Amino acid sequence: AVNGKTKYDPARHDDTFMKGFVDYIGELAAHGLAALAQQQGINLESDPTFQQSIQMKRGANSGWEQGPAAKRQAVSMDPTVLGLVDQVKTLQKSNPAAKEAWTMYCDGTAGGIKDPTRHDASSLQTFLASYA
Numbered sequence: 001a002v003n004g005k006t007k008y009d010p011a012r013h014d015d016t017f018m019k020g021f022v023d024y025i026g027e028l029a030a031h032g033l034a035a036l037a038q039q040q041g042i043n044l045e046s047d048p049t050f051q052q053s054i055q056m057k058r059g060a061n062s063g064w065e066q067g068p069a070a071k072r073q074a075v076s077m078d079p080t081v082l083g084l085v086d087q088v089k090t091l092q093k094s095n096p097a098a099k100e101a102w103t104m105y106c107d108g109t110a111g112g113i114k115d116p117t118r119h120d121a122s123s124l125q126t127f128l129a130s131y132a
Contacts, residue, residue: 020112081117084124088116091131101131 010018037044092099105127106114116124 023112078121081121081124084121084128085116085119087128088124091128098131102127105130 013021034044088102092102103114106112109126110119110123113119
Protein backbone atom coordinates (compact mmCIF):
# COMPACT_ATOMS: atom_id res chain seq x y z
CA ALA A 1 0.00 0.00 0.00
CA VAL A 2 2.94 2.34 0.54
CA ASN A 3 4.03 2.47 -3.10
CA GLY A 4 0.61 1.80 -4.60
CA LYS A 5 -1.14 4.36 -2.43
CA THR A 6 -3.83 1.80 -1.49
CA LYS A 7 -4.84 1.16 -5.10
CA TYR A 8 -5.17 -2.63 -5.14
CA ASP A 9 -6.47 -2.99 -8.70
CA PRO A 10 -3.50 -3.56 -11.06
CA ALA A 11 -5.40 -1.80 -13.84
CA ARG A 12 -5.20 1.43 -11.82
CA HIS A 13 -1.38 1.50 -11.91
CA ASP A 14 0.91 2.70 -14.67
CA ASP A 15 3.41 0.45 -16.47
CA THR A 16 6.38 1.74 -14.46
CA PHE A 17 4.78 0.80 -11.15
CA MET A 18 3.72 -2.64 -12.41
CA LYS A 19 7.17 -3.43 -13.84
CA GLY A 20 8.75 -2.37 -10.55
CA PHE A 21 6.31 -4.56 -8.63
CA VAL A 22 7.01 -7.59 -10.81
CA ASP A 23 10.77 -7.01 -10.51
CA TYR A 24 10.41 -6.77 -6.72
CA ILE A 25 8.45 -10.05 -6.52
CA GLY A 26 10.98 -11.70 -8.83
CA GLU A 27 13.84 -10.54 -6.63
CA LEU A 28 12.11 -11.92 -3.52
CA ALA A 29 11.58 -15.28 -5.22
CA ALA A 30 15.15 -15.42 -6.55
CA HIS A 31 16.63 -14.60 -3.14
CA GLY A 32 14.44 -17.23 -1.50
CA LEU A 33 15.46 -19.85 -4.05
CA ALA A 34 19.14 -18.95 -3.73
CA ALA A 35 18.96 -19.17 0.08
CA LEU A 36 17.22 -22.54 -0.05
CA ALA A 37 19.73 -23.86 -2.58
CA GLN A 38 22.64 -22.61 -0.48
CA GLN A 39 21.24 -24.38 2.60
CA GLN A 40 21.17 -27.58 0.57
CA GLY A 41 24.72 -27.08 -0.72
CA ILE A 42 23.70 -26.23 -4.28
CA ASN A 43 25.57 -23.48 -6.11
CA LEU A 44 23.08 -22.04 -8.61
CA GLU A 45 25.58 -19.57 -10.05
CA SER A 46 27.69 -22.40 -11.51
CA ASP A 47 24.80 -24.57 -12.71
CA PRO A 48 24.49 -24.07 -16.50
CA THR A 49 21.06 -25.73 -16.61
CA PHE A 50 19.71 -23.29 -14.04
CA GLN A 51 21.36 -20.35 -15.77
CA GLN A 52 19.72 -21.34 -19.08
CA SER A 53 16.34 -21.74 -17.41
CA ILE A 54 16.40 -18.21 -15.99
CA GLN A 55 17.36 -16.52 -19.24
CA MET A 56 14.21 -14.71 -20.26
CA LYS A 57 13.78 -14.28 -23.97
CA ARG A 58 11.33 -11.74 -25.21
CA GLY A 59 9.58 -10.62 -28.30
CA ALA A 60 9.73 -7.07 -29.57
CA ASN A 61 7.22 -5.67 -27.06
CA SER A 62 7.35 -7.79 -23.90
CA GLY A 63 9.82 -5.67 -21.88
CA TRP A 64 12.18 -8.35 -20.58
CA GLU A 65 15.28 -8.26 -22.77
CA GLN A 66 17.54 -8.12 -19.72
CA GLY A 67 15.59 -10.49 -17.47
CA PRO A 68 14.50 -9.58 -13.94
CA ALA A 69 16.75 -7.25 -11.95
CA ALA A 70 17.88 -10.03 -9.59
CA LYS A 71 19.32 -11.98 -12.52
CA ARG A 72 21.08 -9.17 -14.37
CA GLN A 73 24.85 -9.35 -14.54
CA ALA A 74 26.52 -7.40 -11.74
CA VAL A 75 29.19 -4.87 -12.63
CA SER A 76 32.80 -6.11 -12.71
CA MET A 77 34.20 -5.85 -9.20
CA ASP A 78 37.41 -3.90 -9.62
CA PRO A 79 38.95 -2.40 -6.45
CA THR A 80 37.63 1.09 -7.24
CA VAL A 81 34.05 -0.12 -7.54
CA LEU A 82 34.38 -2.33 -4.45
CA GLY A 83 35.54 0.66 -2.41
CA LEU A 84 32.63 2.77 -3.62
CA VAL A 85 30.17 -0.06 -2.94
CA ASP A 86 31.51 -0.31 0.62
CA GLN A 87 31.11 3.45 1.10
CA VAL A 88 27.49 3.36 -0.07
CA LYS A 89 26.66 0.34 2.11
CA THR A 90 28.32 1.86 5.17
CA LEU A 91 26.48 5.13 4.60
CA GLN A 92 23.13 3.32 4.31
CA LYS A 93 23.72 1.31 7.48
CA SER A 94 24.83 4.28 9.54
CA ASN A 95 22.25 6.84 8.48
CA PRO A 96 18.53 6.30 7.74
CA ALA A 97 18.41 9.57 5.77
CA ALA A 98 21.26 8.33 3.57
CA LYS A 99 19.44 5.06 3.00
CA GLU A 100 16.35 6.99 1.89
CA ALA A 101 18.51 9.23 -0.33
CA TRP A 102 20.03 6.12 -1.95
CA THR A 103 16.57 4.67 -2.58
CA MET A 104 15.40 7.91 -4.18
CA TYR A 105 18.59 8.14 -6.27
CA CYS A 106 18.15 4.55 -7.49
CA ASP A 107 14.48 5.02 -8.29
CA GLY A 108 15.18 8.26 -10.15
CA THR A 109 18.33 7.43 -12.08
CA ALA A 110 19.05 3.70 -11.98
CA GLY A 111 15.79 2.03 -12.88
CA GLY A 112 15.11 1.17 -9.26
CA ILE A 113 18.18 -1.09 -8.90
CA LYS A 114 19.23 -0.57 -5.30
CA ASP A 115 22.04 -3.12 -5.04
CA PRO A 116 25.24 -1.03 -5.13
CA THR A 117 27.16 -3.93 -6.72
CA ARG A 118 24.97 -3.54 -9.80
CA HIS A 119 26.01 0.09 -10.31
CA ASP A 120 29.11 1.27 -12.13
CA ALA A 121 31.77 3.50 -10.56
CA SER A 122 30.35 6.63 -12.16
CA SER A 123 26.87 6.06 -10.71
CA LEU A 124 28.25 5.39 -7.23
CA GLN A 125 30.53 8.43 -7.37
CA THR A 126 27.65 10.63 -8.49
CA PHE A 127 25.53 9.51 -5.54
CA LEU A 128 28.34 9.90 -3.00
CA ALA A 129 29.21 13.37 -4.30
CA SER A 130 25.58 14.48 -4.26
CA TYR A 131 25.02 13.20 -0.72
CA ALA A 132 28.24 14.54 0.79
